[in-house]
Structure formats: C-alpha cells, structure tokens
C-alpha cells in the first residue's frame with residue numbers, strides 16, 4: 001500500500017534515498033502525485049530535508065540508546081531519526097512521540113515499544129563540530145585546513161528561499177543580485193511566467209562573462225542551459241555544448257517557452273571544439289560540495305578521492321575551453337563546489353601550463369568565503385557554494 005500521510009510519505013522517500021535515490025527528484029515526484037494540502041507537503045519536505053541535513057548528528061544523539069542500530073530494520077531506524085529530528089527542533093513530546101510510534105506499529109509492531117522508549121529518552125549531547133554539521137570527517141577536516149574554519153557549513157542546514165531568474169518584468173521580492181528574485185508561492189509552471197528557478201550563485205557565473213548584444217558566446221557543459229538563458233537574454237548569440245542530449249532537449253524546450261534563442265550542440269568536450277568565440281563559459285561537472293543544501297544526501301556518498309579525480313576531468317575540459325577562446329577573449333570557469341582541488345587547484349595547474357592566460361580580478365556581490373586565484377562563495381542565506389575564475393587570453397603565442 002502506498003503511504004498517503006505526510007509522515008508515511010517522508011519515510012518512503014527516505015527509504016528510497018537510503019537505496020541510492022536522490023532526495024530532490026524523489027520528493028518532487030511524490031509531492032506532484034499527492035493530493036495533500038500545501039501545508040502537509042511542506043511538512044514532508046521539512047522532514048526529509050531536515051533528517052538528511054542532520055543525519056550524522058541525529059545518529060550521534062540516538063547512539064547511547066541503541067545497542068545495534070545496524071541490525072534494526074531500515075524503516076525503524078529512519079522512524080527513529082525522524083522522531084529525533086522533531087525532538088532536536090523542540091517539538092513537544094505529546095505531538096512528536098506517538099505519531100512515530102504509530103508509524104512503527106504499522107510496520108514493525110514488535111519494535112514500537114523500543115521507538116517509544118528511545119524517543120522519550122533522548123537527551124542533549126555535546127557533539128564535535130563535524131558531527132554537529134553532519135559532514136564526513138574527511139571533508140570537514142579538508143575544509144578546516146583550506147578555509148581556516150568550517151562554520152560556513154551551517155548554511156547548508158538552513159532552509160533557503162526558492163530563487164528564480166526573471167526574463168520578464170515581475171513584481172517579486174528581489175534576490176541578492178539583479179535579475180534574481182524570491183518566489184514565495186506554491187510551485188508553478190515557471191517558464192510560462194517567464195521565470196527560471198536558479199540559485200543566484202549560478203546566475204552570477206553567467207553574469208561574470210559580461211555578454212554583449214550580438215557577441216558570440218560558447219556555453220560549455222551547458223546542460224539544460226540555465227546559464228545560456230541569461231546569456232541569450234542579454235542579446236548574445238549563444239551556442240551551448242554538452243555531452244547529454246536529453247538535458248539539452250529539455251533546455252531547448254524551456255528556451256522556447258522563455259522566448260530565448262540558444263543553439264545546442266552535443267559533444268564530448270574532452271575533444272577540441274571546431275569553433276572559437278571571444279567569450280567562453282565552462283560550468284564544469286563537479287563533486288557538488290557547494291550544493292549540500294539542495295542535495296543533502298550527497299555529502300554521505302562522496303569519497304575522499306573524488307575531488308582529485310574530478311579536478312583531472314575539469315582540467316581536461318578547461319583545455320578545450322582555452323583552445324576555443326579567441327585572443328583577447330574572456331574565459332570563465334565555474335563549479336558549484338568548494339573543494340581546494342576543483343577551484344584553486346585547477347586554476348593553479350591551468351595557469352602554470354598556460355602563460356597566454358591572465359587572471360582577471362572582479363568584484364563579487366555575494367558573500368565571499370575565500371578569494372585566492374578566483375573566488376569561493378559561501379553557502380549562506382540560501383546561496384549555493386560556488387567557485388569562479390575569470391581569465392583573459394592575452395597572447396596566444398606566449
């Protein structure tokens with residue numbers, strides 16, 4: 001039987017995430033199909049994201065009360081985590097314990113007593129910072145070493161507004177940079193309204209290219225084309241390249257609905273391009289360590305060796321982007337990741353090999369976490385963490 005209650009739906013989504021699914025996709029699917037009122041849908045979202053964003057801390061709080069958590073049925077373990085979340089967020093005992101005991105009774109009646117006892121016994125417990133932030137130790141320590149501290153990661157656990165980029169005049173609350181707004185209603189058919197959901201930190205990567213009307217721009221690793229939409233809206237002639245034709249097809253459809261012209265070409269960008277432009281944007285694939293707010297489960301799946309492996313691919317793609325930049329032209333490299341390897345490390349390795357490129361300084365209106373060979377943006381106030389690098393090709397014979 002398919003669950004229909006908010007708690008049942010949250011549990012079902014979390015069990016799917018446990019099997020390898022992606023929370024955002026699963027939630028969208030489940031909530032689109034559900035007839036629940038908006039308030040209940042918001043509660044499902046709150047539960048799923050709340051638990052995933054604090055998973056390490058919740059397990060730490062449950063630990064003294066469970067002898068062998070690994071041997072519990074998954075459903076019971078996630079019910080305990082959900083109940084612990086509501087305890088952590090200060091929900092009254094009468095409102096938080098019995099609903100979760102009922103969920104346990106419906107699935108594993110013999111363990112409902114344990115759920116009841118554990119949820120009533122929870123006590124405050126001082127957690128080490130990396131546990132409190134629910135980060136894997138390897139990443140938490142790498143961030144401390146590189147940024148000097150890790151408190152910025154608190155931002156991943158804060159709820160964020162839904163940011164949209166507007167391609168028509170709108171009467172919405174402005175976001176942190178021009179063109180970005182905050183959507184406060186229920187989900188809509190955004191492209192019909194001339195809007196595109198997009199984090200301002202992602203929009204800023206496209207803005208850094210400073211596209212001019214009539215200018216040719218290459219949008220490399222353009223995916224569905226979120227950044228291409230902005231570039232086209234400034235009157236640039238945009239060609240968007242990606243490996244994934246399915247994403248590009250979806251992008252072409254949205255571009256049409258937004259009334260924007262983008263040309264899509266499918267290519268593996270580890271191979272050189274057959275064309276050049278004065279403005280080139282490379283929004284490279286990355287580990288996504290700046291997007292833990294929207295993709296909270298990602299942090300538990302990444303491995304310590306991933307940033308280095310990703311940086312190797314990013315450097316290959318940057319070679320292609322460099323070859324496609326005309327002399328005097330601008331190349332912007334961006335990733336939604338906060339690791340040293342994928343940001344500063346890629347920049348350093350690239351500049352060592354390419355004396356014909358010079359670093360270009362720029363001012364960043366978003367909250368800067370670190371500026372050192374490019375700029376890292378802090379994942380605060382709803383922003384995704386990002387890294388940007390702006391380069392100019394000064395002399396191709398250097």
Ligand SMILES: C[S@@+](CC[C@H](N)C(=O)[O-])C[C@H]1O[C@@H](n2cnc3c(N)ncnc32)[C@H](O)[C@@H]1O
Pocket residue numbers: 202220221222223224225226227228241242243244247267268269270283284285286
């Ligand atoms: C960060 S996403 C791009 C998001 C997109 N620029 C946007 O703003 O919507 C990275 C993209 O790189 C693409 N990609 C990964 N490896 C690639 C390769 N070898 N050649 C071309 N594209 C690649 C992926 O398909 C994905 O769409």
